[in-house]
Amino acid sequence: MFKSLSSRISFLVFSIVISFNLVLMTIFYLALEKKSKEHFKKSIDTITNSIPNYYQIPLWNLDTKVIMEITEAFLKDKTIKGIQVIDIDSSILYQKFSDGDNATSLFNTPLIEIRKIPIIHTNSNSLGIIQVFFSSKNYHDENRAIILRMITVFSLFSFLIVFALYYILNNFLRNPLVILLKAIASTEKTQYSVRIHQNFPAELGQIATEFNKAMEKVQESENKLLSQNQNLEYLVSERTHQLDEQRAQMINSSRLASLGEFSAGISHEINNPLAVIHGNSRILLNHINSGKLDRQFEGPISKIKLMTERIQKIIKNLRTFARDGEKDEKQLFEIAKFIDEIHLLAKVKLDKSQIAFEFLNLSSLTHLYGQEVPLSQVIINLINNSADAISEQNEKWVKVSIEKDNHSAVIKITDSGHGIPATIQTKMMNPFFTTKEVGKGTGLGLSISLGIIKNHGGEFYYNKEAKNTQFIIKLPINEHLSQAI
Ligand SMILES: Nc1ncnc2c1ncn2[C@@H]1O[C@H](COP(=O)(O)OP(=O)(O)O)[C@@H](O)[C@H]1O
Numbered sequence: 001m002f003k004s005l006s007s008r009i010s011f012l013v014f015s016i017v018i019s020f021n022l023v024l025m026t027i028f029y030l031a032l033e034k035k036s037k038e039h040f041k042k043s044i045d046t047i048t049n050s051i052p053n054y055y056q057i058p059l060w061n062l063d064t065k066v067i068m069e070i071t072e073a074f075l076k077d078k079t080i081k082g083i084q085v086i087d088i089d090s091s092i093l094y095q096k097f098s099d100g101d102n103a104t105s106l107f108n109t110p111l112i113e114i115r116k117i118p119i120i121h122t123n124s125n126s127l128g129i130i131q132v133f134f135s136s137k138n139y140h141d142e143n144r145a146i147i148l149r150m151i152t153v154f155s156l157f158s159f160l161i162v163f164a165l166y167y168i169l170n171n172f173l174r175n176p177l178v179i180l181l182k183a184i185a186s187t188e189k190t191q192y193s194v195r196i197h198q199n200f201p202a203e204l205g206q207i208a209t210e211f212n213k214a215m216e217k218v219q220e221s222e223n224k225l226l227s228q229n230q231n232l233e234y235l236v237s238e239r240t241h242q243l244d245e246q247r248a249q250m251i252n253s254s255r256l257a258s259l260g261e262f263s264a265g266i267s268h269e270i271n272n273p274l275a276v277i278h279g280n281s282r283i284l285l286n287h288i289n290s291g292k293l294d295r296q297f298e299g300p301i302s303k304i305k306l307m308t309e310r311i312q313k314i315i316k317n318l319r320t321f322a323r324d325g326e327k328d329e330k331q332l333f334e335i336a337k338f339i340d341e342i343h344l345l346a347k348v349k350l351d352k353s354q355i356a357f358e359f360l361n362l363s364s365l366t367h368l369y370g371q372e373v374p375l376s377q378v379i380i381n382l383i384n385n386s387a388d389a390i391s392e393q394n395e396k397w398v399k400v401s402i403e404k405d406n407h408s409a410v411i412k413i414t415d416s417g418h419g420i421p422a423t424i425q426t427k428m429m430n431p432f433f434t435t436k437e438v439g440k441g442t443g444l445g446l447s448i449s450l451g452i453i454k455n456h457g458g459e460f461y462y463n464k465e466a467k468n469t470q471f472i473i474k475l476p477i478n479e480h481l482s483q484a485i
């Protein structure tokens, strides 16, 4: 019921005031009673003393009329409730009571004091007794009325004081405290932007100002911490990414190095016998031309010569491709040759899964500018990814096209797949991300490709809009390339 501070204080003050009031009124009442008792006694004595003077003569004369008149006169006094005039034979000569009382009822009424006043003649003969019924009820009633009035006034006054106090406490103490409390509570939910804008009186105002200052500081350091945190998070992710890229680059380089060594060894081993086969097939062809050998062998021997030339070419390309061309100079190179060589290297894998390959140059470009080997690695990577993705499909094809827009040469690598799931799209450019089984995928292809294209100042991205699975490479057209067009 008394939950708020102001109502509790008000109730306390109210209780104190009321108790004080009651104590005060009791003391006052007792004093008043004492005073009126004395007053009552005094007036009884005065009346008692005066009574013989009034009744002496009429009693002597037995003048009933005068006795009646005197009695009536005395009864006008409110303290006198009844008078009995008793003669010497103890018989009642005359009696009169106010307010319809009688002697019996008055005997049993509280606050009644009875005085028997003997009336004696001057010759010392007794004339009779006047019995007077005094009542102090009037005094009591008066006292009570006074006290009641005082209590009423005092209580009204206390109520007024308490209401005023409640109002003051509520407005100047409780409301500010509630606002302060709310503000403090809101900081629990880390709402440090909260401020107290109201003007509070005295110390409360100071508390509010201090609170605002404290919040200002907390917010400042919170913001600082937040930005430091963000910075740190950014730095960590940036650094992790860099490290991943470096690791990927390293692995790629060492992979290429061992592949390079391996293919150099193999090509050396193959090239020698191949040179012998090639040389001998040429000799045989010469024999056919000079008529030493029958013409029917010309077809097969030409084929052997052509095939050995093709093998030589593949080996040469393999050696080139299996080399880390990162430090190669950028230069103009011919698109047709570039695509031919890529196709030659990718053919084995494409043919194995019976995947059709198509190249379309839809631009006026005949040359591209950049590091030929790394760029061919990018496209072979993409063709390999396509071949992995679609090998089990019914419809199997990979298309490479070159277009030109205002500022760049646009190379699109599209396969017959139906797009890459969004969950993979977001991660696939990260180094080491792969969905392929262990030993098959390294997760390096796309991230290395991205690095190579960035190194060319170009763009490399997955095209979400395309109907099939499509990656786009944009290489900027610079002054070198413009000259070639
Ligand atoms: N043409 C594509 N079709 C479907 N998924 C692809 C294609 N190209 C790349 N991906 C997905 O991207 C992942 C990462 O590719 P990549 O970086 O080349 O690493 P890896 O080929 O070793 O897995 C692949 O594992 C595959 O899930």
Ligand SMILES: [Mg+2]
Pocket: 381, 384, 385, 443, 444, 445, 446
């Ligand atoms: Mg790959």
